Amino acid sequence: MAEGERRPLRVLYLNHVAQISGAENSLLALVRHLDRRRVRPVAAVPPGPLARELRHQGVQVTTVRELRLQRPAGLLGGARTALGLRWWARAVWRAGRALNCDLVHANSLTAGIAARLAFGESLPLVWHARDLRMPGRAEAWLLERATRIIAISACVANHLFEARPQARERTVLIYNGIEPRDFQPRRSRQQVRLELGIPEDCPLVGTVGQIVPWKRQELVLEVAANVIAHLPQCRFLIVGADLFGEHVEYVRRLHALAARLNVAGNVTFTGYRQDAASVLAALDVLVHPADREPLGRVVLEAMSLGVPCVAADSCGPSELVQDGVSGLLVTPGDVDGFAREIRNLLQRPATARRIGEAARRRVGESFSAERMARLTEDLYEEAMAEARLS
Numbered sequence: 001m002a003e004g005e006r007r008p009l010r011v012l013y014l015n016h017v018a019q020i021s022g023a024e025n026s027l028l029a030l031v032r033h034l035d036r037r038r039v040r041p042v043a044a045v046p047p048g049p050l051a052r053e054l055r056h057q058g059v060q061v062t063t064v065r066e067l068r069l070q071r072p073a074g075l076l077g078g079a080r081t082a083l084g085l086r087w088w089a090r091a092v093w094r095a096g097r098a099l100n101c102d103l104v105h106a107n108s109l110t111a112g113i114a115a116r117l118a119f120g121e122s123l124p125l126v127w128h129a130r131d132l133r134m135p136g137r138a139e140a141w142l143l144e145r146a147t148r149i150i151a152i153s154a155c156v157a158n159h160l161f162e163a164r165p166q167a168r169e170r171t172v173l174i175y176n177g178i179e180p181r182d183f184q185p186r187r188s189r190q191q192v193r194l195e196l197g198i199p200e201d202c203p204l205v206g207t208v209g210q211i212v213p214w215k216r217q218e219l220v221l222e223v224a225a226n227v228i229a230h231l232p233q234c235r236f237l238i239v240g241a242d243l244f245g246e247h248v249e250y251v252r253r254l255h256a257l258a259a260r261l262n263v264a265g266n267v268t269f270t271g272y273r274q275d276a277a278s279v280l281a282a283l284d285v286l287v288h289p290a291d292r293e294p295l296g297r298v299v300l301e302a303m304s305l306g307v308p309c310v311a312a313d314s315c316g317p318s319e320l321v322q323d324g325v326s327g328l329l330v331t332p333g334d335v336d337g338f339a340r341e342i343r344n345l346l347q348r349p350a351t352a353r354r355i356g357e358a359a360r361r362r363v364g365e366s367f368s369a370e371r372m373a374r375l376t377e378d379l380y381e382e383a384m385a386e387a388r389l390s
Contacts, residue, residue, distance in 0.1 A: 008036060008037060008038055008039055008040040009038065009039050009040065009102045009103055009380055009381075009384065010040045010042060010099065010100060010101045010102045010103075011039050011040070011041055011042070011101065011102065011103050011104075011105050011380060012042050012043065012044060012095070012096050012099055012101035012103070012104045012105065013027065013031065013041055013042070013043040013044075013045070013054075013059075013105050013107060014043070014044055014045070014092060014104060014105065014106045014107060014108075014111040014112075014114070014115055015027060015043075015045045015046075015050060015107040015108065015111055016046070016066065016067040016068070016088070016107075016108055016110040016111045016114070017046060017050075017066055017067075017068065017108075017244070018045065018046035018047060018048025018049060018050055018051065018066050019048065019049060019050070019243050019244070020049045020050050020053065021210055021243060022130075022209070022210075022295075022297040022298070023107055023108060023128075023130050024050050024107070025297060026130075026152075026176040026177075026297060027050075027107050027128075028050075028053055028054070028057070029176070029177060029178065029179065029182065029369045029372070030177075030369070030372060030373055030376060031054065031057055031059060032057055032179070032182065032369070033177070033179065033369045033370055033372070033373035034373050034376075034377065035373070035374075035377060038377045038380075038381075039377055039380065041054075041059050042059060042060045042061070042062075042099040042101060043059050043060070043061045043062070044061070044062045044063075044064050044091070044092055044095035044096070044099070045061060045063065045064065046063060046064060046065060046066035046067075047063040048066075051063055060099060062094075062095040062098060062099060064088065064091040064092060064095060065087075065088070065091065067084060067085070067088045067110060067114070068244060085110075085113060085114055085117060086117065088114045089114045089115075089117035089118040090118070092114050092115060092118040092119075093118035093119065096118065096119060096123065101123065102123070102124075102384065103123060103124045103125075103126065103380055103383060103384060103387075104119060104123050104124070104125050104126070105126045105128065105380075106125065106126070106127050106128060107128050107130075108128070108130065108131075109127075109129070109131060109138060109139060109142065112125065112127040112142045112146060113138060113141070113142055116142060116145045116146070121390075123387075124147040124148070124383040124384055124386070124387040125145070125146050125147050125148075125383075126146065126147060126148045126149070126150060126379065126380065126383055127142055127146040127148075127149050127150070128150045128152070129149055129150060129151050129152065129156050129157075129160060129171075130152050130156070130294055130295075131156070131294055132155065132156060132159050132292050132294050132315065133214070133292070136163065139160070139163055140163050140164055143160060143163060143164040143167045144164065144167075146170065147170070147383045147386060147387065148170055148171075148172065148379050148382065148383045149167060149170055149171040149172070150171075150172055150174050150376065150379065151171055151172070151173050151174070152174070152175060152176055152294055152295045152316070153173070153175065153294055153295045153315065153316040153319050154173060154319055155294065155295075155315040155316055155318075155319065156294050156295070156316075157171055157173055172375070172379055174372055174375045174376060174379070175295070175319075175320075175366070175367055175372065176295055176297055176300065176367070176372060177367055177368050177369035177370070177371055177372030177373070178297075178300045178301060178303075178304045178363050178367055178368070178369060179368065179369035179370065180304045180305075180360075180363065180364065182369070183277050183301055183304055183305070184277055185275075185277045185278040185280075185281040185282075185305070186275060186277070186278055187275065187278045189281060189282045191278075192275075192278050192279055192281075192282040193282055196237070196268055196270070197268075198235050198268070201233075202233050202234065202235050203231060203233065203234040203235070203284050203285075203346045204234075204235050204236075204237065204282060204283050204284050204285075205224070205227065205234065205235070205236050205237070205283065205284060205285045205286075205287055205342055205346075206236065206237035206238070206239055206279070206280070206283045206285075206286060206287070207220045207236075207237070207238055207239065207240075207286070207287050207288060207289070208237075208239040208240060208276060208279070208280065208286065208298045208302075209239075209240045209288075209290070209298055210240050210241070210242070210243055211238070211240050211241055211242045211247060211250065211251055211254070212242070212246075212247050212250070213247065213250050214290060214292055215240075215289075215290045215293075216289040216290050216291065216312075217238055217240075217254055218253070218254060218257055219289040219333065219335065219338070220236065220238060220287055220289060221236075221238075221254065221257050221258050221261055221263060221267065222261065222335045223287060223289070223335055223338045223339045223342065224236040224261070224263045224266065224267055225261040225262070225263050226335060226336065226338075226339035227339050227342055227343055227346075228263055228266050230339075230343055231343065231346060231347075234266065234346065235266050235267075235268065236263070236266060236267045236268070237267075237268050237270055237279070237283070238254070238267060238268070238269050238270070239270045239271075239273055239276070239279055240270075240271075240272060240273075241271050241272035243272065254269075255269070276298075276301065277301070277305065280298075280301055280302050280305055280307055281305050281307065283302070283307050284307075284308075284345070284346060284352065285307070285308055285309070285310060285342050285345050285346065285352070286298070286299070286302040286307050286308070286309045286310070287309075287310050287311075287338060287342060288309060288310070288311040288312065288317060289311070289312050289330075289332070289333075289338060290312060290317075291312040291314040291315070291332030291333065292314070292315060293312070293314070293315050293316045293317055294315065294316050295315075295316035295317075295319075295320070296311065296316045296317045296320060299311055299316075299317050299320050299321065299327070300320060300363060300367055302359075303320070303321075303326065303327065303359035303360065303362060303363045303367075304359075304360060304363040304364075305360070306353075306356035306357055306359060306360045307356055307359075308327060308328070308345050308352045308355040308356045308359065309321060309327040309328070309359065310327070310328045310329075310330060310338055310341045310342055310345070311327060311328070311329055311330070312329070312330060312331075312332040312333075313329035313330060313331060313332065314332045317329070320362075320367070321359075322358075322362065324355075325355070325358050326355060326358040326359040326361075326362040327355060327359055328341045328345070328355070
């Protein structure tokens with residue numbers, strides 16, 4: 001290193017689960033596009049898919065046990081939650097010490113709480129706030145102690161400010177980014193449809209995401225019944241799984257609802273798919289009805305592929321989509337509205353292509369992974385400068 005040249009910051013990335021979902025894909029995109037002259041990423045994550053992907057990107061990884069916290073019930077539940085956090089915090093502290101990190105980047109509320117317990121004020125902490133459904137006291141505690149906070153949408157930022165208005169001066173809005181070159185289908189539309197038993201000439205609509213109640217997959221089935229009544233050849237995909245086994249009853253109810261609405265023959269539950277880009281590219285329309293969506297990474301992914309999206313006019317998706325230009329927004333919960341917009345796109349291919357191309361341009365102009373990485377690196381330097389002054 002030349003004299004006077006600053007060494008890269010060693011940033012410790014923390015994630016409390018091993019599986020890869022939206023938050024983890026966003027973390028991987030960030031790490032992939034970091035300027036390694038400015039930041040040297042290291043990580044402490046549970047063994048599994050995320051650890052493997054980070055290592056594939058050349059990141060030094062120390063594995064720690066997965067930490068899944070439930071809302072504590074009673075004194076015993078609270079004691080178990082506290083014990084689990086303390087144990088994880090000790091493991092994180094050991095990882096940070098072994099990896100000689102300068103700053104900690106927590107990819108979730110759970111990771112942020114553990115990081116602050118582990119390091120106290122000895123290391124700057126950046127908390128990546130990605131959720132709208134967070135325990136109030138835990139959120140407030142971390143808001144007071146994080147050096148910097150990244151909000152993935154204005155919706156998330158406003159949620160934080162409601163809990164702690166004084167967090168505004170330490171919070172920066174940085175949208176998740178997509179690099180289209182990194183997110184490309186590896187199989188053709190025809191190959192995906194053949195595998196799923198869907199004829200090439202059938203209109204195909206899909207929703208993609210974890211199967212959890214707040215994603216509103218039951219509304220997709222109601223929309224499917226409406227669309228199929230007008231376009232009997234239309235098929236629907238529900239792509240995703242209950243990754244952590246916490247919503248078994250909800251999954252059962254979805255299958256029962258599909259049967260009750262007489263759409264089971266037109267709806268395919270694909271389960272979790274690693275080839276999300278290929279599946280998205282096989283769709284004619286993405287439908288995203290979640291009305292409490294912090295951002296909606298899958299909406300960005302579909303937009304980057306030129307797939308027109310119909311989403312709830314609420315929270316994150318309403319910040320991503322320009323209604324009528326780069327996608328279509330519908331009043332949350334309006335089954336008829338969702339169905340009408342989907343039918344219009346399926347019956348007007350030129351309109352669908354125009355919206356898809358505008359969506360692709362919008363991602364490139366406003367939601368690039370490079371932009372996300374540069375803004376995040378600047379934020380790290382601000383956090384380090386503040387820590388040096390304190």
